[in-house]
Amino acid sequence: MHFQLDRFQPGDMVTGKIIALEDTCVFVDFGTDRSIRIPLSELSMNEIQNPEDALTLNEVREFLVVGNYDGKRDIFFSHCSPKTLQGSDRLYERAYELASFQCGHFISKENFILHTKIIGVGAGGVSARLQWFASSQEHPPTISFSIRQLEIKKAWERLRQLQAHDVISRSA
Incomplete structure (x- = not known):
């Protein structure tokens, strides 16, 4: 199930309590x-074959908030002054211009x-970022919640740490 982007931000980690386990899903209280x-x-x-393989009832877990964005809708700015990011509409206006250019038409x-x-x-x-x-109307912004995406994100972070410390992994 997807929810509107008003309370949760994509990329945030949120904590939820498992309140029901069913054959193909769980219900979480956020x-x-x-x-x-x-x-x-x-x-x-x-x-996994069923939710019990990964979770238990009343367990509190972290979830990654995942938006229905695609990687084509990311804009990166480097070396911005903090003033540019706070209290200024310049960054918003520039992002708006770039987004309209990427779409090929102006976005309202x-x-x-x-x-x-x-x-x-x-x-x-x-x-x-x-x-x-x-x-x-046809494509409203939505979010979903994922332990899988959070585990993948943490695994990549760990691999980057190992690489930064020049740790070599060998298989036996």
């Missing part, structure tokens, strides 16, 4: 007005959704 259904395919990066500002994530801060300035979405 503190919203209703429980959220998470399908079996999003419960683990391992292949009412239908333009932009989420900014700070990637890093250094001597050269701030690097930011902007995810944008052009909302429409």
Whole structure:
């Protein structure tokens, strides 16, 4: 099940409590007005046959918030001044122009959704990732929740750490 992008931001990690286990899904309480259904395919990066292979009733778990964005809707800015990111419409306007250019037509500002994530801060300035979405009747912005995507993200982070420390992995 997908939910509108008003409370949760794609890329955020949120905590939820498993309140029901069914054959093909679980229901999770995220503190919203209703429980959220998470399908079996999003419960683990391992292949599982039923929810009990990955979770237990009343367990509290972290989930990654996943938006219906595609990688083509990311804009990266590096070496921005903090002033550019805060209290300025210049970054928003530039992202809006680039998004309209990528679409091949102007997007109505009412239908333009932009989420900014700070990637890093250094001597050269701030690097930011902007995810944008052009909302429409046929294609509303939605989110879903995934343990699988969170596990994949953590696995890649761990591999990057091992690589940074020049750790060599051998198979026996």
